[in-house]
Amino acid sequence: MNARSQRICAWAGPVCAVTWVVGFFFLAGFIPPPSPSLDANQIATMFAEHGDRIRAGLIIVGFGGAVYCPWAAAISVQLKRIEGRFSPMTYTQLGMGSVFVLIFIVPVMMWQAAAFRPMENIEITHRFNDMAWMLFIGPVCTIFIQGMAITIAILSDKSEHPVLPRWLGWFNLWAQIIYLPGVLIPYFKHGPLAWNGLLAFWIPVVVFTVWLCLITAMLLRAISEQEREATADRCGASAASEVSMTGGNS
Numbered sequence: 001m002n003a004r005s006q007r008i009c010a011w012a013g014p015v016c017a018v019t020w021v022v023g024f025f026f027l028a029g030f031i032p033p034p035s036p037s038l039d040a041n042q043i044a045t046m047f048a049e050h051g052d053r054i055r056a057g058l059i060i061v062g063f064g065g066a067v068y069c070p071w072a073a074a075i076s077v078q079l080k081r082i083e084g085r086f087s088p089m090t091y092t093q094l095g096m097g098s099v100f101v102l103i104f105i106v107p108v109m110m111w112q113a114a115a116f117r118p119m120e121n122i123e124i125t126h127r128f129n130d131m132a133w134m135l136f137i138g139p140v141c142t143i144f145i146q147g148m149a150i151t152i153a154i155l156s157d158k159s160e161h162p163v164l165p166r167w168l169g170w171f172n173l174w175a176q177i178i179y180l181p182g183v184l185i186p187y188f189k190h191g192p193l194a195w196n197g198l199l200a201f202w203i204p205v206v207v208f209t210v211w212l213c214l215i216t217a218m219l220l221r222a223i224s225e226q227e228r229e230a231t232a233d234r235c236g237a238s239a240a241s242e243v244s245m246t247g248g249n250s
Contacts, residue, residue: 003227006078009074010223012067017209019064028057028111033133033196036189041125047118047125058108065104071095073144074086075215078187078222079153081163089153096146103139107132133185133195140182143208147176153183163222178207 025031029050034043047054073082079090110132114125154162154169181192181199192198 003223003230006074006077006223006226007220009070009077010216010219012057012069013071013212013219014076016064016068016071019067020096021058021209021231023057023060023064026057028054030054030057033201034129035114036130036133036185036194040122043114043129044118044122044125047111047115047129051115051118055112058111058115062105062108065101065108069098069101071098071212071216074096074219075150078163078226079150081222081226082091082153082157089149089156092149093146093153096142096149100142100146103136104140107136110135135244137182137185137195137200140179143179144176145170147179151176161225163225164218168215168218172211179204 021031034046037154038046069205075097076090076094079093080087083090110128114128114132118125151173152171154172155166157163157166182201182204184193185195185200188194188197188200195201
């Protein structure tokens with residue numbers, strides 16, 4: 001089995017979380033996010049005054065978003081152990097995980113465009129910023145479907161020793177519900193449902209980070225268990241072969 005490759009992919013989840021925090025907070029300064037109530041001049045000035053920091057931070061965020069895909073691949077390997085040959089939830093999770101990468105990369109390039117010539121046309125800069133935040137926070141449907149596929153697969157595992165613990169399935173379901181307020185950000189420029197609000201941004205960001213790290217921990221445990229099973233199978237096959245040879249010689 002490819003335990004080393006699986007572990008590398010599993011650790012991509014925390015890498016995604018770390019690069020997101022470093023890129024957005026320490027470099028780009030997007031935490032807290034700029035309020036959707038800011039006017040075009042304020043947004044353009046922000047990009048003009050902090051353009052180098054913003055561009056550098058967003059490069060890091062883009063790479064962090066890309067490594068979400070191998071993390072989703074590691075999940076799929078373990079979900080396939082649950083579902084077997086015919087694995088609709090496995091492929092749904094992988095497909096939605098791949099699409100989710102674009103939710104990092106496309107907004108990043110819109111912010112980069114806004115920072116490239118921020119003051120030439122401040123209205124365009126303003127709209128690029130609006131579009132980027134709505135694309136970054138709003139497409140909850142992708143992670144929701146990905147998460148529901150994970151939940152269904154985990155809860156369908158009726159074996160004595162489940163690949164992933166059943167409580168993880170229920171936690172995963174709860175996390176997807178927490179993300180749902182993000183779909184309402186087009187309606188609000190102020191308050192908890194604006195893109196910088198408590199319900200649309202802060203709580204989902206914390207839950208998303210915990211979700212990444214918790215699933216990673218359970219993936220690493222499942223990979224270790226899979227590795228032990230593979231080793232036991234090899235030892236059993238070797239012992240059976242030796243017994244067979246001994247019997248034949250006698």
